[in-house]
Amino acid sequence: MLAALVIETPYASLEHLGTAWNNWLNSAGVCALLFLLVGEVLRRTWGRGSLVIHGLAGNLSQLRPEEVWKRRSLWLWLALIGVGLGVALVGTVSGRGPGESGGTWLTVARLGWRVAALAAILAFAWEFILELLVCRWRRIWAIARLTILETVRQKALWSFAVLLLLVLVGSWFIQVEQKDQWRTYVDLLYRTVTILMVVTASVLACFSIPTDIRRQTIHTQVTKPVRRLEILLGRMVGLIVLMTVMLLIIGNLGFLYVFREVSPLARASTMRSRLYQLGELHFEELDSEGNWQRKQTGTDVGDEFVYRSHIRGGAPQEAVWTFYRLPPYLFDKSWQERNRRLVAEFMFDIYRMTRDYEGGGAGGVAMVVRFVNPRLWDAALEADYRREAQELRYKEDWDEILARKYGFYEVPLHIADMRTYSVDFPTAILERLREGGVLQVRVACRSFGQYLGMGPNDLYLVVGEGSLYLNFMKGLIGIWALTVMVIVLGTCFSTYVNALASMLLCWALLFLGIPQVQKFLGELGPETIHRMDVNPGGGPLESLYRLARGLPMATPLPDNWGIALMQKIDTGYAYLFRAVSGIVPDLYQYDRTLHVAEGFSIPGGELIMSVILLAGYLVPYILAGYYLLNAREIAA
């Protein structure tokens, strides 16, 4: 049996595009504004030759007469920044006041800020954008081609192949049970390939421009009419093409290898690519008047896990998953005739109140899963349903008839802690959904003294089977994204610092980007900085204060304006920290090993979104890389 899909942190999907854009605009906007301000201050105090200005206005300050518009057009963006910030300020101040117009004002303020942020980004990127327009693909490709030839002819890739071979040979000696073969080998292969790709990419990227500079071969290059942006992009494109081809080769060989390693008996059951559908979870509880009340969480059992919420056994409390966006083909009658049953899979946490009554005894905890079309079904119909079920028992398809008629189907079962179960239900229940409406899956616990804990993604429908090979390749896109990230970061860093320093920077960022570290960094954000349970001792200033005063971490602080100010500063620090931590990648989004190994098809939307996020993350780095390379005295 395959394990369930445990997604405790959701992957970004295309629905999050708007939010992602706003977040990006905020972070990049703040950074751009800061850079513009700092740049202006530096220019006024330090004069020409300062780093930022050389980069920013390096080309724009030495324009031919017919190109002066390029510099003049900067004023447009600066004006827009002014207007936008003005509107934002007015909106915020007016929105503060009482009255119902507050909301409108705040919307206006937000709009103003966005205009200002966008204009700041455009102003900052203006030279880059203009430069992009005059870049020629032939020159970029010339440099990309050179990079590829260089790497291939200097046989830099052999070490890579040797390492891969070592790992694969090593894996022959692993003994794996049949049911775990696919999972184990996919996991092994993905991890190996990830590490090899990232290491190789970081070495190649961090050394490519510095080597060119050290050997002075770049002198012959930059004295041709090639733009520095073309050199930067060319290097990146070359390495990306090279590594993509390598990944494709290794990926396909790896697929063959894993396919052959898995015993033919285990193939059908473990090598899968299930299309799954997640629902939205809420809880319902019967109140004293006999009405079902909707709640966001179930009973709090004081569990350490915030992700899961619990329902109490034997109580009128239910966990409800609503499936709003089922794929339309499910409602098709002919499809339903061909596929009489669909499967829901789930895995719950069991929490017990009494020590003697462990996990519901040998039989497990009793529970019931109900599939409901809320438009048709009503609790009042239950008596009718039971009677009719009694009458129809002799018919083979009694459950389908009833599911179609009542929009209801019920499966009672016993379960153990954190194990995957799958229940099937007749597709006939979906028939009337074509008219609109949603499918609900309601879960109740029947064993007294037991609690069932569940999170949003602990139950899902399996709505089809995708291509295994395709899914394997989709999983590689995660590795590809990481590789591209490392190539771009390494190349950009190496425009200014030397190869080894670039490598260090690259690896430091990657380290900060791994999910465990990200979680830790997230706790220093403005929402949680003052929460005693997350950050005992408070923010940086508060901790210092406690340290100086010798106060234990949990002691409440005196209530005076000094302390209040200190905590305000800590909050400000947390906001700044949040903005700055945008420079760290969120690697979680790119690791899809779980899906492929456990046999779940990676949703295409999430894949596209991860690539979009990658692009958004990398654009500022490319910008910085270009400005730094432009500011660099190649021969110094």
Place this chain on the structure above:
Amino acid sequence: MSTNNLVNGEVIVETRNLSKVYLDFWGRKKKEALRALNLQIYRGEVFGLLGPNGSGKTTTIKLLLGLLFPTEGEALVFGRPGTDVAKNERIGYLPEESYLYRFLNAEETLDFYGRLFNMSPEIRKKRAEELIEKVGLSRDKKRPLREYSKGMRQRIGLAQALINDPELVILDEPTSGLDPIGTRWMKDLILELKAQGKTVIMCSHRLDDVQDVCDRIAILYEGELKELGRVDELLEIADVVEMRARRVPLTQEFRHDLEEVIRRHGGELDTVQHPTTTLEELFLRIVKESQVHQGRRYLPRTERTAATAPSAVGAGRTEVSANS
């Protein structure tokens, strides 16, 4: 071309008060390499930057090309600062060492630089063929540059500098490390470029090279401009007259006659002697003869009686110099 003509000509390169201080990563001063250089270089001339090692020649060139940024002053080429990329369309540059990609062969090298000029494939191919022919690398065009000798690298380096048929050619030590044949070839090529109306800037610490090809020179020492002017004017020794005569026996009598003529004009005879050729010419002639008569080799004097001894070039020629 007269001096006058040059002065009125179009200024191609200009430096105004150009200074360069090398700084390290932290902005500390490492070396003041160039101090307030003022130069004007005109269309069509061959201009030489002369100076000992470390005098700032390469620094000047790098400033012109935007490889370095001036600490003070301006370096203008075609009226544009060094950092302007578009001006590079009309420039060819041969670095001091031929800093080319050693894993490419000659054809690939020229193709690569052709692409950087955004040339179409047909034009690239045509130019590459012409240039490889011109610099005499046809037989080695498929070999990677890492196998090339210094002379061959210099040739391919020159070919890459000429790929765009530039108006201005900048050569950094074009003859350093070359054998006399290579040196002569390079000098002939520079003169050919001049004949095509191109402007050439070359720098060198080898005085004879500069003397042979340059119209004007600037002498740099420790980053400062020490002398600037036309080569023929700078080198003229105004109070000495030199004459050459053929087929006159160098006898005591001849010497007396000469002395008398010179004294009558108020001067005094300095030296009368057979001129010597330069080693360069001797070497080149030997190489040329060897190519015609293969298998001939040096024999010790005693064995040489039968063989025709290579006669000195200057035999039968007399060189006279007199102080006036």
